[in-house]
Amino acid sequence: MSIQTRRERERAERERLIVTAARELAEAEGWDAVTTRRLAAEIEYSQPVLYSHFKGKDAIMAAVAVEGCAELAVELRTAREAASGARARLAAVGSAYTAFGRRRPALYDAMFTHAVDLPFATPEAPAPLQEAFGELVRAVEPVAADGDDVPLLTETFWASLHGLVTLMRSARLPEAGHARRLDLLIGHFTAGRV
């Protein structure tokens, strides 16, 4: 029995090794550099070992994405708690979100851009995803008007932030005006309130 648990523990450790190696490699050189061969070399095992842990490369990316969501949730909460006032909190969270996307582009891509079979907008979504969204909800709720559907409003706000991040990251929007664009967005989402 103890042997069994030891093996399971070692397996779990190796699985974490795979996920963190994939993440570090992606952040350092982009997801294109994360090939199964390269990843296998990084963890000092052969290629097929990866497939005994994950269904494929996409599943590894999904695992990295979940990890990233946990981190994002923490950063959003920190930003929210550091600010006071409904508008300032929304601005802080929006700023933290976009900063996260710009600071960790590869991680962000795995989370929100890459096609992935993670359940998102359902109760079966992994906890870290729900926590990250929950942080957004807590920031949006105070500026919602009476009768507003808060989750829906949060989704809209989230989409706006996501658009800013992705369009800027692909150079479709110049980095220059980012702060002012964010300001405009916050301004419109808090117009008439506070």
Added chain:
Amino acid sequence: MSIQTRRERERAERERLIVTAARELAEAEGWDAVTTRRLAAEIEYSQPVLYSHFKGKDAIMAAVAVEGCAELAVELRTAREAASGARARLAAVGSAYTAFGRRRPALYDAMFTHAVDLPFATPEAPAPLQEAFGELVRAVEPVAADGDDVPLLTETFWASLHGLVTLMRSARLPEAGHARRLDLLIGHFTAGRV
């Protein structure tokens, strides 16, 4: 001389053949199905011919993207002209934009998601791109407050629409609430005006 022009014309025709074949294949089966071999078979030429027209697959996607922008511009203009009143026009354009993204996902990806080396936010950007953005500007301008930087506000609005489209397309947002999310967005961008 006439021979030369005939050859150039034939070359141009073949180039259009490549672009439309790529586009149709992508729209029918997604960009993953658009391989250089498959594309070559589709146009009934051998693979290397593609490379005498385009630098690589990405360049073909970029050409498709430019074509898509021209179409988007037309659809946005049509929507804008069909509506009356500043708010209604903004709503119509927003709706047309997201409808385009949902109706032609592959085309939309090439235009706004896929990493592409098209110059975007510069004067050197291809005309169709500038026209499409110009349509958005014309829709946003009437609802801008005095002193608002209209291009910047347009970029912000665009990003919001883009976020809605991409998050919904990857199932990170449920399709269900789309109309209401769009409504909320338009509401916030026109709050206090009109």
Added chain:
DNA sequence: TCCTGATTCTAGCAACGCTAGACAACCTGT
């Protein structure tokens, strides 16, 4: 000590984007 079962590795498949060099077709000048 040997057997059995799980685990890991070697080797390879099919498909990808892209390219070098052979081949064929065409225009040009006599």
Added chain:
DNA sequence: ACAGGTTGTCTAGCGTTGCTAGAATCAGGA
């Protein structure tokens, strides 16, 4: 009308990708 040379196209193949079948190896139990 015919050789010469340029232009254009194709065949074949390189290196890499994600993924997998089957051989080999290691471990635990009798």
